[in-house]
Amino acid sequence: MERPKTMPGVNCFECLPRERNEWSVLTGEELKLLAQAKKCRKYHAGESIFAIGEPSHGVYCIVSGGAAIRKIDEVGNSVLLHLVYPGETLGYRGVLLDEERRFGAEALGPSKICFIDRHTVRILLGRNPALGQQFLRRVVTDVDDAHDKLVRNATLSNRTKFVHLLLALMNRHGRTATDGSRVMELPLSRRDLASMIGARHETLSRIIGRLEEDGVARFSGRTVCVRHPHSLIDEIRPTLLS
Template sequence: MNKMGIEGKPISVTKCGTCGGGKEDSSLCGLARSGLNSDNLQRSHRTYDVGQNIYFEGDNCDGVYCLKAGLIAIRKTDVNGNSAVVRLVQPGEAFGHRSFLANEKHAGSAEVLVKSKLCFIPKANLDTILASSPDVAVRFTRRVARDLREIEELYLLTTTQPVRKRLAHLLLNLRTRYADEDDGTDETILELPLSRQELAAAIGTRPETIARTIKKLEEDKLAFFKGRMVTIPSTALLQEDFESDD
């Protein structure tokens, strides 16, 4: 199976904050903010279309990525060949860094769900930078630790909260990044980048459970589903439902 992607010119900016997708606490963005210039980082700009893979499970790690725009699904496959989404990477977030630090092959595949633009730093350059700049290595490691903490917090949400709250949280999160909103109203129309089965896997539940949850949200007039299109009449009411103690 071949990787698919379009590799562009190296990014010319010297600060990740000027690229439009950087996140203050991202491990990759932190390298540029540590005073390293673009020549040292040798970042490149890559664009991928929907359905393309950035890397596959079992591939060697050849560098670290930071998503500027789009949506990436990290998938893992079990011994029976069943694939499940274990993480959604959103703009400003880094990925591939765990495999880089552990010097291991990728434990999952990175698939593009929404046309994506990302920054990439080759492994060889990162190795040289971190080996020659201990202070940068410490900052990079701390940022990675914060990234992993956020993943742990999300895992806690998906294992301790009711399915209704997990689904509401995911919808609100996707809405923030990808929704087309009607001007002057609180209504949101969102095209989901995941199938029902993938939605269930992303929030740690079964397809039949998410089907019942969707029906209940529709009965409560908080969200209406038609295929992959979702209409949220009031994002404020959905947010209140998510934050409620029920």
């Protein structure tokens, strides 16, 4: 063991994702506080980060990997709301409003995620007003995204919504092959993909079938290949008349 007990956690001072998120405005002193208060651990794919109904002990910051926000309604329907990626902070809602969790979160794949207890969050927010401003910006973009999604849900077909989702996933998880086609490994099951566009999994299955028929994309297990990336973009371009 060349590296001692700091091993599992990333040192906040050297945390790359941190330099691009809310916490980037912390000063040296505050960073020290953060570094010694945060607890970092690894999650395996699908492991629960927090669950609906439990008290909000703090926020989480994704170092690597990702997370999914899930809501399960009173009849057992599971809906994936949102995906969260490295550098993003998770679970601020319950902490800022001091309420219990209304959504669950789970690791998207093997992930490294830091936990910052709510007491420390409050101290830092009180000590450095810029942190609050950063959070404000962050939350405003979140509400913005949610509103965009609401508009899309209200106007688009399931197929179009799914293509939007594919594009978003491709941005995060895709790589460009030598022949210019885009390939990715889906981080989610078909069921969860379906829930994200508000459709049944059978319906998604058929949509995928049609996308393959139309030569837009090829699906094999969790691997997706899009030969002509802008065929996807054409799909979502609204057919403007006149």
